[in-house]
Amino acid sequence: MRRWRSRGGLLALALGVSFLLAVLGTSVSGWPTGVAVLLIGPVLAGVWSSARRTAVVAGWTLLLATGTGVLRRLVGTPGFCLEFVVLLAGGVLAVHNAARHAEREAALARVTEVACASQSALLQPLTVEVGGIEVCTRHHSPVREASVCGDLYDVVHTPYGPRLFVGDVRGHGLEALRTTAAAMRAFRDLAYLTPGLADLATALDARLAADLGPEDFVTAVLAEFAPGEVRLVNCGHPPPLRVGKQVRLLEPPQPALPLGMRTTPLPHRVYLQPGERLLFYTDGLSEARDGDGVDFPLLPRVAEALAEPSNSDALDALYAMVIEHTGRPLTDDVVLVLCRATGVTEAPLTACPREGVSPEAGP
Template structure:
């Protein structure tokens, strides 16, 4: 029934059934039922098919016997003429309805294609490597059929090395995608020319102010990968996780509100070796709950997943853990971005973590 062939068969059987009933029971007028075929065709088939079923219905109205209740030839002729006129009018209405439907479907298909191309231009695929930084990303929207949601991410190459952005707009769906697109556009316009991450965060905040409602905000994390490690600016976003002998949550030394809420960006310097990886993510990961309401745990299983031979395999393993935990109960957008620098990018000199604001090395996450 869902295929075109199924609807074609259904319309044909409807016409044949009415014709057989009219022949087998001429005392009852079944002329109105002759419109079943054209109406079924108008609902799912092409205009040409609907015209064909309409003409077939008119032909059947001409050749099928009447009810036999008329008293003379003139009355029988009038009855037949009225029946043919009624079926022809109904068939014409079915054709017009089919034309309107197919035109609407064509317009919707064009708009859907334009929307898809627009989304793909904003959520452009990241390269697997840029400036000595290996990347793997997974992103999904909570809105069915949408490529974009409230999450945003991108990477660009600056004079000092790769620069990464990841963020999360309050809410999701169309409004979240609109604000996220504004953040990405502002980032792409300024990221390559602004050397200071904290100043870049303030610039993005001012650039998107006109796109934010009274209760809107955007959590944001910016990262510069340089020879001495990575520089971070965190404006209310979940802190990245550094892998190694244990998982380490890289909390900012001085928490800042998100964009739209008067952020106070602080530069954080973190040491990173080529053996270590950084996981950037949105709260769709850590706030996912299982059937008992327990949030997704960042434990030894996550460490094992992120230690897979390649970063792409690592994200696949992490997503498997996530889906096992959430079991389809997710209602938020999800973005995972895993990166690993090369020796060439870092200069082959791993060091200790430090913060420009006087912070010390971050405590490790505890595994149960």
């Protein structure tokens, strides 16, 4: 349908339908319908085309109706006059409907533009140092025709150490943007007040559950940095990667439900060697596919991209690899967050419990 519209095919279709009905009305013996049936053309145009094109179709049908009336010697008869009035009124209504539809589309486009601007403002790319941790981020929006998506990230410096929040809201559109803003606001409110990382996830879960629909949720991974290690809580989100001499997925010790679904995640520790980096991402990266449906080869491509010494250059190289793999613009948001210790990380006020150490936590 989009191809037809771009080439003016819908206008040709409406004109052709009207012409075909007029031909049938003048050439087929015993054709039972009158000229009012030509209203089908303007109705089709009013649903799919602009007001100007609908007016063209409406005028065309009036000319066809007049020609049909002349050929069938119906001009001046009460029945023909009534049907002509119906055709005229229907054409006017079709033009009005097309104009209203265009206004609604324009309003929706303005709202979507504002939503995209709001999302970009919330997720501005940044490179900052927080408590001895360099955090570099990228947010790549999908193609222009796609709707607003719900990827999110935030980083704050709390009394318990630098804390990072990377998530993905289920769904698209304005509701997803509203939930994104609510999740980021809740994280900033609770990250400073909640000592335990698992308790922070539980508090976020309770805060968001009140606003989410029955089928809505937010996948998330929370990270808290301390000297020589990072503490992680994963709520149904793609696992982060530890990148050093090897690239390793940091799977949680046990799966946990996303936020908004009464999750009870288990925290785990991962030790960090000097020079190692952590990559957090959303499923727009891990689920990117080429034309044959082949997934993006995550681990080898991340290792190749992160050979770049600069965090910023590494993320740009990784995204370029994704686009090269898919061969087309992505249809889903991609959030990339790369973290690296820049020096001695400040010791937090409290330490999380020692239980729940990940099998991958060793050096």
